[in-house]
Amino acid sequence: MDMSLEPTEEVVGSDPRYQWALPLTRPGTTAAAAPAGRRRPRSVWYVALPLTSAHRGGHSGGGALISGAGGQERYRNEGTVYPHAALVEMITYQERCFPDTAWSYLDMSHVTLDEARARIAADPPDVVAFTVYTSTALWAFIMAAEVKRVNPEAVVVFGNDHAGILHREVLTGPYGSRLVDFVSTGNNGPFTMMGLLYALRGELDLARVPSLAYRHGDRVINQPAPTYPLDRRLLPDYRLIKDQLEQYYDEAFKVWYAHHYTLKRMVTLPLDGGCTWGRRPGRRCKHCSIQGLTPKTSSVAAAVPVLESMVGELGANVYAAGDSTLGLSRDQWSGEIGFLDDLAEACAASPVLREHRFMLAYGLVYEFLQSARLCQGFIRTWNVGLEAFDPKLLKGDSKGINKGPDRVLEALELARDLDYKLYVSGIMGLPGTTLDLLRSEVDHWLSLAETYRDSITTISVAAPGVIPGSRMYWESYTNHPQVRAAHGETVPARRLTELYVRENTEVTLADVEAAIAEVGRGVIALGEERGHMKFGGYMLGGVDEEEALERRLLDDLCGELRHP
Numbered sequence: 253m254d255m256s257l258e259p260t261e262e263v264v265g266s267d268p269r270y271q272w273a274l275p276l277t278r279p280g281t282t283a284a285a286a287p288a289g290r291r292r293p294r295s296v297w298y299v300a301l302p303l304t305s306a307h308r309g310g311h312s313g314g315g316a317l318i319s320g321a322g323g324q325e326r327y328r329n330e331g332t333v334y335p336h337a338a339l340v341e342m343i344t345y346q347e348r349c350f351p352d353t354a355w356s357y358l359d360m361s362h363v364t365l366d367e368a369r370a371r372i373a374a375d376p377p378d379v380v381a382f383t384v385y386t387s388t389a390l391w392a393f394i395m396a397a398e399v400k401r402v403n404p405e406a407v408v409v410f411g412n413d414h415a416g417i418l419h420r421e422v423l424t425g426p427y428g429s430r431l432v433d434f435v436s437t438g439n440n441g442p443f444t445m446m447g448l449l450y451a452l453r454g455e456l457d458l459a460r461v462p463s464l465a466y467r468h469g470d471r472v473i474n475q476p477a478p479t480y481p482l483d484r485r486l487l488p489d490y491r492l493i494k495d496q497l498e499q500y501y502d503e504a505f506k507v508w509y510a511h512h513y514t515l516k517r518m519v520t521l522p523l524d525g526g527c528t529w530g531r532r533p534g535r536r537c538k539h540c541s542i543q544g545l546t547p548k549t550s551s552v553a554a555a556v557p558v559l560e561s562m563v564g565e566l567g568a569n570v571y572a573a574g575d576s577t578l579g580l581s582r583d584q585w586s587g588e589i590g591f592l593d594d595l596a597e598a599c600a601a602s603p604v605l606r607e608h609r610f611m612l613a614y615g616l617v618y619e620f621l622q623s624a625r626l627c628q629g630f631i632r633t634w635n636v637g638l639e640a641f642d643p644k645l646l647k648g649d650s651k652g653i654n655k656g657p658d659r660v661l662e663a664l665e666l667a668r669d670l671d672y673k674l675y676v677s678g679i680m681g682l683p684g685t686t687l688d689l690l691r692s693e694v695d696h697w698l699s700l701a702e703t704y705r706d707s708i709t710t711i712s713v714a715a716p717g718v719i720p721g722s723r724m725y726w727e728s729y730t731n732h733p734q735v736r737a738a739h740g741e742t743v744p745a746r747r748l749t750e751l752y753v754r755e756n757t758e759v760t761l762a763d764v765e766a767a768i769a770e771v772g773r774g775v776i777a778l779g780e781e782r783g784h785m786k787f788g789g790y791m792l793g794g795v796d797e798e799e800a801l802e803r804r805l806l807d808d809l810c811g812e813l814r815h816p
């Protein structure tokens with residue numbers, strides 16, 4: 253899939269031009285394919301990043317501290333609860349493909365910049381891969397500059413949505429042209445990364461690496477590839493980072509979620525992706541229409557042993573972080589996908605899994621109503637994107653996600669009856685918002701929080717972030733010269749969101765942020781009183797001196813590089 257600003261249809265398959273069989277059984281002898289001057293990699297780092305204005309929340313539904321709210325002590329430096337599945341997936345593959353090559357996993361949400369600098373100075377990596385979102389892009393460049401400052405020959409790889417969509421901007425931008433060597437441009441992380449490592453060892457032609465972009469002279473080469481089928485991929489093995497689970501992630505989980513769960517940690521497994529509403533991007537839910545995501549699921553036969561290991565051996569809850577897990581049952585849509593039916597049967601038959609409700613899964617309101625009873629035996633938490641309560645605010649979102657408050661109430665009552673926990677998220681400032689509608693949305697959120705606080709783990713409400721990969725960004729880029737002028741390797745998301753809200757609603761971003769803060773104060777107060785609810789909001793950045801300092805830090809680091 254060639255990622256771009258414009259929504260496209262995802263293709264699933266394995267293009268024979270690229271290398272998919274891992275590990276290589278008969279490595280080639282194409283040493284000339286390795287980039288000139290590169291030494292054989294001896295160590296690879298996989299780095300997760302904090303948000304800009306670091307260590308102030310933002311992970312797992314976190315956010316900046318809210319003015320006027322007490323009881324926020326635990327919101328300071330919350331870290332993150334979930335390890336990064338894509339990075340652990342690549343490490344799992346590396347263990348098979350390159351058992352002789354050292355790797356390190358580093359989550360900058362838990363490690364200070366000084367600690368990271370000390371590690372780099374002591375043992376700089378030969379290759380370093382970053383997972384890059386729009387909200388973490390600044391820190392990706394900072395950490396890349398730190399590595400290049402110590403080891404100018406290090407190979408820097410960017411991946412994930414922001415970098416993949418903006419691969420040309422990253423590879424040719426003022427920072428990226430100096431700091432980034434390769435970009436992963438699709439949903440093939442382990443195949444892109446392992447192929448690249450083989451190429452750097454001189455064992456595979458670079459042209460056979462799928463979903464890879466890089467500079468070649470004055471051109472940017474992109475090698476788009478279909479998404480490798482999910483049911484043929486290895487699932488991440490979190491036993492490989494058990495020490496970090498114990499040192500970092502378990503502590504964050506204890507602060508935020510231990511009250512809600514019997515199992516006391518959380519890992520993420522890519523068990524599914526996409527949703528089944530229609531076959532064209534315009535007919536799917538908004539998220540899947542934006543990305544062009546098609547329905548895909550892992551193999552239940554392959555997933556169950558991994559789930560048994562995660563639940564039984566590691567004692568972990570499992571976040572099935574797909575786009576529509578609760579929509580993948582035989583009773584829904586076309587009836588063609590029975591993933592949930594098969595998984596429910598397998599969990600009930602497993603002596604390890606049948607003892608636990610261990611899974612956190614995403615699903616829209618309609619999907620939950622169809623699958624809640626089927627999944628009651630193994631799904632513990634319903635992660636529901638309510639988006640908004642007033643259906644007028646959802647009319648442009650492909651299928652009118654929730655059909656209004658009555659349907660939402662029906663689903664929430666069913667969740668309570670079946671003893672589901674709830675992770676509830678929404679958006680304020682959608683097109684068509686008026687001050688009266690905004691007031692009504694605040695009242696709905698506060699009423700929901702009070703009524704269901706004993707079931708809710710998190711309420712996360714945010715403004716409509718205008719970031720690359722979203723339909724909002726594509727439309728804004730198409731329609732507004734201001735957006736095109738701001739477009740680049742980093743994106744001023746808050747400024748673009750401010751423009752979007754101003755042009756599509758009767759309110760301002762300041763009105764929206766004030767409404768979100770009001771919901772936050774109410775949720776925090778209720779959670780402190782009883783129920784242990786958490787409040788979170790997405791941090792758009794661009795509003796404080798701390799972020800300005802981070803950009804100056806990046807400029808200073810680039811000034812120290814030996815190779816301009």
